[in-house]
Amino acid sequence: MFIHHARLDHLLVPAQYFSPEQHRRELERLFLPSWHLLATTAELPRHGDFLTVDLFGRPVLVRNFHGDIRAFLNVCAHRHCLLTHAPRGNDPRFRCQYHGWEYTKEGHTGRIPDAGCFRPFDRDNARLTTLPTESCGQLIFVRLKDEGPSLAEFLGPYHAYCAESFAPPFREAWRWEGCYEANWKVPIENSLESYHVPCLHGKTFGRFPPEEKCEHELTEQYTWFKTRDESFGSRFQSWFARRLGVPSTLIYEQHHVHPHMTFASLDVFRLVQVVYPTSPTTCRQKVWLFTARGHRPGWMRKTLGRLMAPVVTVVTRQILFEDRAIYPDIQRGLEASRSRGVIGTREERVYVFQKYVLDRCGVPPSSVEPSLRQSRF
Ligand code: FES
Numbered sequence: 310m311f312i313h314h315a316r317l318d319h320l321l322v323p324a325q326y327f328s329p330e331q332h333r334r335e336l337e338r339l340f341l342p343s344w345h346l347l348a349t350t351a352e353l354p355r356h357g358d359f360l361t362v363d364l365f366g367r368p369v370l371v372r373n374f375h376g377d378i379r380a381f382l383n384v385c386a387h388r389h390c391l392l393t394h395a396p397r398g399n400d401p402r403f404r405c406q407y408h409g410w411e412y413t414k415e416g417h418t419g420r421i422p423d424a425g426c427f428r429p430f431d432r433d434n435a436r437l438t439t440l441p442t443e444s445c446g447q448l449i450f451v452r453l454k455d456e457g458p459s460l461a462e463f464l465g466p467y468h469a470y471c472a473e474s475f476a477p478p479f480r481e482a483w484r485w486e487g488c489y490e491a492n493w494k495v496p497i498e499n500s501l502e503s504y505h506v507p508c509l510h511g512k513t514f515g516r517f518p519p520e521e522k523c524e525h526e527l528t529e530q531y532t533w534f535k536t537r538d539e540s541f542g543s544r545f546q547s548w549f550a551r552r553l554g555v556p557s558t559l560i561y562e563q564h565h566v567h568p569h570m571t572f573a574s575l576d577v578f579r580l581v582q583v584v585y586p587t588s589p590t591t592c593r594q595k596v597w598l599f600t601a602r603g604h605r606p607g608w609m610r611k612t613l614g615r616l617m618a619p620v621v622t623v624v625t626r627q628i629l630f631e632d633r634a635i636y637p638d639i640q641r642g643l644e645a646s647r648s649r650g651v652i653g654t655r656e657e658r659v660y661v662f663q664k665y666v667l668d669r670c671g672v673p674p675s676s677v678e679p680s681l682r683q684s685r686f
């Protein structure tokens with residue numbers, strides 16, 4: 310059942326989905342203090358594997374040092390060049406691309422070509438900026454600020470959930486990344502309600518579950534939705550789950566950890582998604598899908614696990630692509646809207662999310678007259 314019994318205010322005004330001032334406040338108050346899921350250990354399996362990302366305009370490098378995962382600002386201490394511009398790769402030496410300064414996993418300098426030129430050497434100045442890095446299950450999280458909550462505090466009950474869900478017998482089956490012409494809150498809000506299911510997912514999900522089959526929990530830090538899914542697809546997964554030796558429950562769960570991370574699961578899969586703002590009106594979404602591979606070895610389990618992974622991937626991708634097609638139209642509507650909108654009880658998690666944003670980012674920016682906004686054409 311839903312928690313609320315009457316319609317709810319649309320707390321955020323349309324301008325909060327395109328205002329540069331709102332964007333600046335959100336970066337400062339929601340994103341800089343948060344932990345950010347950047348990769349999985351499956352992406353960096355060997356010593357020297359690295360990947361780079363742009364996080365809110367800050368270049369970040371994540372690297373495997375003999376199994377120890379560390380993150381740094383991707384900026385050399387010598388003359389500020391990016392250590393590497395490659396999106397990912399492997400280099401046994403942790404070395405800057407420009408003059409070849411080498412670094413240790415603590416960010417101290419190692420070998421420096423023609424080092425005598427730098428006498429007397431200033432060790433404190435010549436080091437990389439390290440970033441707090443923690444793993445949970447196979448998920449790798451990074452924080453940009455030195456001070457802030459631990460990952461366990463940030464994730465709350467989801468710390469244990471991640472440790473269990475994104476670890477054997479579940480294994481990464483698919484990862485995907487996409488950029489959208491929409492404010493980051495658009496895909497997040499879309500993922501928080503089942504109201505759009507008949508319109509957008511008519512061919513995949515079909516109908517939304519009746520209220521009596523929906524369970525919601527609403528808190529300041531997170532919200533979740535659970536339902537018992539008795540569809541053919543769910544029963545099909547349940548059949549696989551029993552043979553793979555993982556619990557078969559038919560329970561579909563969707564969780565949102567504020568501000569930008571969501572988890573979804575049914576018996577044989579675990580899905581995590583994160584949405585990063587890249588400007589007031591654009592964002593980037595990253596998705597990792599894990600599927601069950603069975604607890605014990607054995608050709609039967611191995612084969613079933615391998616067979617199931619692509620099936621779950623195809624369905625997940627289809628649903629994801631059905632959703633993403635609508636985002637630019639929502640954004641276009643927000644930028645032209647003259648009304649406040651309204652939230653139904655089925656969408657009450659959207660209301661809680663908007664309240665979270667409003668509580669932390671303060672009063673809405675003054676409304677912008679649509680006709681005065683720059684035309685896109
Ligand atoms: S800028 Fe990196 S070695 Fe010179």
Ligand SMILES: [Fe+2]
Nearest residue numbers: 499509510632
């Ligand atoms: Fe959807």
